[in-house]
Amino acid sequence: DADVTQTPRNRITKTGKRIMLECSQTKGHDRMYWYRQDPGLGLQLIYYSFDVKDINKGEISDGYSVSRQAQAKFSLSLESAIPNQTALYFCATSDGKETQYFGPGTRLLVL
């Protein structure tokens, strides 16, 4: 089984809809992250969490919110989706010491 899973893998939604992307990890890491990748660009940090009670904004947090339900689960919500939030979304985990591990990504299309 994959160490970091994301659901859904693909999603099409309409402008104004609220949607949630979910991430689960089995690595036992305290740190979890959400990144966004626009076409042809690198990844940008949306939110990160260093433990269940610690949530921090990244570079591009406007229009997004997160919930850290447990050590293993970190969800990203788009409160009112807009077309320029169309992107590839990645969840990642780390123990803070070495490698960050990335999930397979969620492709989101906002019409």
Add this chain to the structure above:
Amino acid sequence: GIQVEQSPPDLILQEGANSTLRCNFSDSVNNLQWFHQNPWGQLINLFYIPSGTKQNGRLSATTVATERYSLLYISSSQTTDSGVYFCAPDTGRRALTFGSGTRLQVQP
């Protein structure tokens, strides 16, 4: 925050050729990773290399932390090496910061 510059932005190789990708960064780091993003969008960890040199098959990487750069070497390139290569350092204060990537196309 830390600035990351990757070069070249685009690279086209014939199968069997060697290449060197460069990553310059603007601050001291305690973590640096190289990733390969395949044409399906999947991010594949290549190296965790905050300093020193590592090798994995046809790929190797070197980070000179004191001079704030890292190099990724690809030898005897194959068509399956095509995709985008990202360098991502971390100062330890927050999370990885990604460069804009090097887009590699290996032609048969």
